[in-house]
Amino acid sequence: MTTSASDQNRLRVALVERHPLLRAGIRAALDSAGGIDLVAEAGExxxxxxxxxxxxxxxxxxxxxxxxxxxxxxxxxxVRDAGVTGILGMTGRGDDAGLLRSALMAGVRGYVSKSAGAHEMVGAVHMVGNGFIVAGGGAARLVTGLLRAPGRSAELDAPLTVLTRREREILDLVARGYDNRRIARALTLAEKTVRNHVSAVFAKIGVNCRAQAVVYGREAGMGLTGRL
Known part of the structure; x- marks a missing residue:
């Protein structure tokens, strides 16, 4: 059977929520949204x-x-074993800066409150699915602060000195929230070449995932004009 372009553009979403009633509400919001297929659920x-x-x-x-x-x-x-990059975290704890930072460093690419309306939650799903880092509600200010820490430290500068000019360009775009496809378009490179550069950058600066690279790059003063 031939897959249509509209089917290819639909986002496949897995939902993990421990509270059955809340999970049912989120499921209803996703089911009623355009362009989303809920493909799996878990509570544990x-x-x-x-x-x-x-x-x-x-x-x-x-x-x-x-x-x-x-x-x-x-x-x-x-992130490590399944190669997942699109993780959108939900919490009912409010705008907890410690939780936000830990989640970003663990690989989360977005953050939304469990009390968010259906429109906000669905919008965050679409944003993460399209490669952006997002934060819902009041968390946006906290995330921006975490990712835009001013100044450079000697600890951050040292690994950056071993990056080539191209690798610095790549890290700058990663820090803006670009995925590999957008980086390839921006630099007129093959996507495979970008993947190789990204892997080299990760190894040189000592990070294990894209979210860590974003935090690292932002704290080193890179990617400050990118979209959150």
Whole structure:
């Protein structure tokens, strides 16, 4: 059967939320939204990785309030072992700067409050699915502060000196929130070439995922004109 262009543009979303009633409400919002297919659901941390490996979603809408540090461990595992890049975190704890930073460093690419309206939540899903880093509601100011810390430290500058000019360009665009396809278009490079450069940059600056590279680059003063 031939896949249409409209089908190819639809976002596949996996939902992880421990509270059944809240999960049902989010499910209803996603089901009624255009361009989204809810492909899997889970309520416990232990079910998430096998679910994601089986469903291959574009976005994982993840409860950040799972018991203990389960949510952050799930993020790290999804990024490291499943190659997931589109993780959108949800929390009912309010605008917690410590949680935000930990989630970003674990691989989360977006943050939205569980009290957000359907329009805001669906919009955040679309943004993360299209490669942006996003924050809902009042968290936007906190995320911007975390990612735009002023000045450079000697600790940050040292690894940057081993980057080539091209690798610095790549890191700057990563810090703006560009995915590999957008970087390839911006620099007129093949996407495979960009992937190779990104891997080299990650190795040189000592990070394991794109979210860590964004935080690192922003704290080193890069990507400040990019869109959050």
């Amino acid at each position: 941390a232990g079910h998430v990785v096998p679910m994601v490996l089986g469903a291959a979603p574009d976005v994982v809408l993840l409860d950040l309030d799972l018991p203990g540090s389960a949510s952050l461990e799930v993020c790290r595992t999804l």
